[in-house]
Amino acid sequence: LIFPDLVEGLVLMNIDPNGKGWIDWAAAKLSGLTSTLPDTVLSHLFSQEELMNNTELVQSYRQQIGSVVNQFNLQLFLNMYNSRRDLDINRPGTVPNAKTLRCPVMLVVGDNAPAEEGVVECNSKLDPTNTTFLKMADSGGLPQVTQPGKLTEAFKYFLQGMGYSDSVSLSLSVSVCAHAVPSASMTRLARSRTASLTSASSVEGTRPRACTHSESTEAMGQINHTMEVSC
Structure with a gap:
């Protein structure tokens, strides 16, 4: 929130955006x-x-x-x-000069976890165009411990949606932008870069991409990036 230009993506687990009343x-x-x-x-x-x-x-x-x-x-x-304070974030358009997270965000919470209510509320306060809500079934309060494999897979697809190509061999099509549905019954976030590829090619030319800006725009159209997923 303080230095948004220094953060390219966030994975938040069991987050509670509210302070204690x-x-x-x-x-x-x-x-x-x-x-x-x-x-x-x-x-x-x-x-x-x-x-x-x-x-x-x-x-x-x-x-x-x-x-x-x-x-x-x-x-x-x-x-x-x-004694934590409220993050004081709001979904853009709900209040004037709303403060929110600008980078892509993946919210993770286990089914029936103590933090489930807080994560759901946090999801309602973030921009739906760059937020992924992952609710993992049968994982309890610590999905990173009980379901590490599924969480790792979701994290890989989140990075691919940000434009990074995964170096690890995965059993899915490279064309994430072509409406491909992975085998884990999870809808993946395919997000194109907002910056112009022409102006950024000199800086990010060595970074592999899952898809180009034009390809993702033509193939996907309008996509709701906020979703609830059961693994």
């Missing part, structure tokens, strides 16, 4: 009286179903948080998280 502050204080610090942290990381099932992953995180992490530093980190 008085009700949230009171709930956090009450939770601190009835729950231990590790349990409070775990409630932010895992869904209630995962905590109830007490999976091996939850047990591992509980042991790490309780015995490895410095508890004083962890409390300071939690206090800082609970």
Whole structure:
């Protein structure tokens, strides 16, 4: 938000654009009286179903948080998280001089994750033309841990949509712009560069592209880049 020209793309996981209100502050204080610090942290990381099932992953995180992490530093980190400020972003066109993220953004959240509501609200505040909303099924609160393969695949396609050619061999057509639907039943974001290829060729000529500006415009037309995906 402060230096938009220095950021070309963002992948945000379990983001909450809102600061803590008085009700949230009171709930956090009450939770601190009835729950231990590790349990409070775990409630932010895992869904209630995962905590109830007490999976091996939850047990591992509980042991790490309780015995490895410095508890004083962890409390300071939690206090800082609970004192976070609102990002104060709005979808362009909804308010005058709306502040928002200008670069391509991929929002990632697990199904029934504690942060699901916050991520959905963040999606409603971003520009739909350059935002991808990825909701991963059967991944809980930490999709990067429970579903790393699917998340990596989505990240690769996100980079391709930004115009970068993936050096890793993928089982999909190179013509992302030709309405190709990948095998993972995921609609991919195909985004052309906004800058003129003629003026940028001297600077970015060595960077491989998934498609040219004219090809993406003619082949795709108007595309809604905001989507909810179940992997």
